Amino acid sequence: MLQGAGRGAEPPGSVARIIRDHPAAAWVNSIWVRADSPGMKVVAFNGSPRKGGNTERLLRHALSALKEEGIRTELVQIGGKKVHGCTACGKCYETRDRKCVIDNDFVNGCIEKMAEADGMILGSPTYFADVSTETKALIDRAGFVGMANGGLYARKVGAAVVAVRRAGAIHVFDTINHFFGINCMFTVGSSYWNLGIGMNPGDVEQDGEGIRTMRNLGANMAWILRKIHG
Ligand SMILES: Cc1cc2nc3c(=O)[nH]c(=O)nc-3n(C[C@H](O)[C@H](O)[C@H](O)COP(=O)(O)O)c2cc1C
Secondary structure (H helix, E strand, C coil): CCCCCCCCCCCCCCHHHHHHCCCCCHHHHCCCCCCCCCCCEEEEEECCCCCCCHHHHHHHHHHHHHHHCCCEEEEEECCCCCCCCCCCCCHHHHHCCCCCCCCCCCHHHHHHHHHHCCEEEEEEECECCECCHHHHHHHHHHHHHHHHCCCCCCCCEEEEEEEECCCCHHHHHHHHHHHHHCCCCEECCCCCCCEEECCCCCHHHHCHHHHHHHHHHHHHHHHHHHHHHC
16 A cells, blocks of 8 residues: 555545555566666657757757767657647556557657666756646656556666756756656756756757756766666
8 A cells, every 4th residue: 555545535446546556566576677688778858849959958968978978878859749648547557558548649659668778868848837748748647657567667767857948947857856756766966956058949058067967967877877787
């Protein structure tokens, strides 16, 4: 039984009840052993609809530092693509087939990539002091599917990357880190909170501290991955 869930308050068959009764021990059984691994991999998701914009540029700086450390990387564009939010149907807790029942957008492809990778970076622009819609849909649906399937992302490393014009980035950073925190993941930080400042596409390149933060983030991610898998 999950800590803090009210005993018996949720009606049978409700999502709250299904989650409440989910055996916590399943988390421990989920750790993958990848004997055939061709090397460690980090997948990054760009939640900005502006391809080539500030979020993507920040992500690329972090990924290039990872590549220099011998980590394989992939950048996946999700911003600007049609996506549905979580409908709270609870089907993922019934089927437990590592998929969301909504199968006509990018989320299931992302879940596969997240489950396969050793680490992930969720990048988002700051929209009204929170993540973009696409990022939130990925968090909610990939989060539920991961939990329903015994912890698909357990003991992987995760980092948030945030582009911001002026204010609200810390809330975005927190939203993303909450996803990692409830999924048994290890959150990676840097020499500043993982954000870069800029308004128009490319502005973040002028934020020297932001770029250094991204490069340090990539190096820190590589370091912890080697510690975990070394
Ligand atoms: C709908 C919308 C809401 C925004 N809200 C904020 C905000 O709350 N705080 C802020 O500093 N910038 C805000 N911005 C500016 C973006 O966060 C900023 O331009 C960022 O660099 C965009 O990243 P991108 O180039 O990857 O799209 C907003 C932009 C849009 C389009």
